Amino acid sequence: MALTWLCRLLVGGTFLFSGFVKAIDPWGTIYKLNDYLAALGIGLWDNLVLVGVIILCVFEFLTGAFLVTGSFRRAAPIMAALMMLFMTPLTLWIALKNPVADCGCFGDAYIISNWATFWKNIAITAATIWLLPHNKNARWLITPALQWLGFVADAVFVGAVALLGYFYQPLIDYRPYKAGQPLIETTDGIEHETEYSFVYEKDGVNKEFSIDDELPDESDGWVFVERKEKNPIPTTDDAVAGGKGLSIWNGDDNITSEAVVRSGAQFILFIPDISDVSIASSYQINSLSTKSQSQGIGFIAVVAGSSEEIERWKDLSLARYPIYTAEDTSIKEVVRGNPAIVYLEDGSIKWKSTLRALQIDDFLDPETEQDPMKYAYDNESILRNIILLYIATISVIILLSFSPKMKDMFNPWLKPKRK
Secondary structure, eight states, X not given: OHHHHHHHHHHHHHHHHHHHHHHHOHHHHHHHHHHHHHHHTOOOOHHHHHHHHHHHHHHHHHHHHHHHHTOSTTHHHHHHHHHHHHHHHHHHHHHHHOOSSSOOTTTTTSOOOHHHHHHHHHHHHHHHHHHXXXXXXXXXXXXXXXXXXXXXXXXXXXXXHHHHHHHTOOSSOOSSOOTTSBSSOOOTTOXXXXXXXXXXXXXXXXXXXXXXXXXXXXXXXXXXXXXXESSOXXXXXXXXXXXXXXXXXXXXXXXXXXXXXXSSEEEEEEESOGGGSOGGGHHHHHHHHHHHHHTTOEEEEEEOSOHHHHHHHHHHHTOOSOEEEOOHHHHHHHOOSSSEEEEEETTEEEEEEETGGGOOSOTTSTTSOSOGGGGOOOHHHHHHHHHXXXXXHHHHHHHHHTHHHHHHHTHHHHSOOOO
C-alpha cells in the first residue's frame, strides 16, 4: 500500500506540475507544439493547435489531481498510461534526433535535457504500470460519491489559469523579461578593470604571459612583441541584451540601445507575426499611440515580418509611429500574444498585456483612464486568489468525504443519554 501511494504521488505530482505550468503559459506551449509539428513536417490550423493545447493542459492536470486525491481509481492510471504510451516513444525520438532544444514538458518553469526527459518518462511509465492493477485497492481522499465535484473544481481551476494566460499574459512569468526587470541590460555606470597580457617571442615562437606571471628576461633571448587588453570595456552594442536575446533593428542597423528609452515612459507594441494581425486592431493601436504622444510617453512598434508585410501594414493602418523589426522568437520571449503591449518606465518593464486584454477600444475617449499603470493587472493577486479558492474547494470536498468518520468520532458525545 505504501508503494502504491508513493507511485500515486510521484506520477500524480509530475502530471499536476506539468499540466499547471503548461496552462500558466499556453502561448509557450503553442510555440513548442508548433516546433514539434514543424520538425515532423505537419501543418495544422492555429485554432486546432490552441484547442489541442488546452485539452493537453486540462488532461494532464486532471490525471495528476485524480491520482493524488485517489479519485477515479480505475480510470486515473489508465489516463496516465495512455499519455505515457504516447510520450515515452516521442521523447526517445527527440533524444535521438534532437529536433528541438528541449521537450517543453515543464514549459519554461523547469528545462531539462532531452535525454533526462526520456529517462524521467521511463520512471513515470514504470510507476504507472504498478498503479494499473494496484491503484484501485488504495484508499481515496475524496469519496466516489463526491469525485465529480473534484473533477469540476480541477477543470475550472486549470481552465481559468490557461484562459487568463492566453488572453492576457502568463500569471507566472518564467522568462527573462519579468515585470520590474530592464527590457535590455547595459553596463552604464559600471566600472571595469582592464587586465593586460604580454606577448614575448623566442626562437620564432610567441608566448603570452599574464600580469601575475614572472615576465621573461630579455637577456635569455626573449623579445617583447606586444601588450594585449584581456578585458576591454564593453561597447554599447556589446552591453545590450546582457544575456537577453532581444535585438531591435532599423534596416541593417542594430538600434536596440537607442530604441528603448532609458529615462521616462514608453509603450512598445510587439507583433511576432504581422501577417496574422487584423487591420481592425489598427484604430485601437493608433488611439493609444496618439494619446501616449500627447502625454509625452514614447511609442514604437517592434514587429517580425517581411519588408513587404510591414509596408502593407503602414499603408493600411496609417501608422504614425516608428516601426522597427526583431526576430519573432525574441519577441515571443519578451511578451505573449499577437499583438501585445509592454509598458516601460526608465527602461524597466512595468507591465505586459495582449492588446485585446486592455479592453479599451478608443484610448482618446475622455473617460479613459489617464495613468498607464491603471491598465495593468495584478498577476500575483489574481493567481493567489484562484489557488486559494481551488485549495479551499478541494479541502471542503475532502472534509465532506470523511464527515461520516468524523461523526463516528463524536458519537459518544452526540448519543442521547438513556433514562
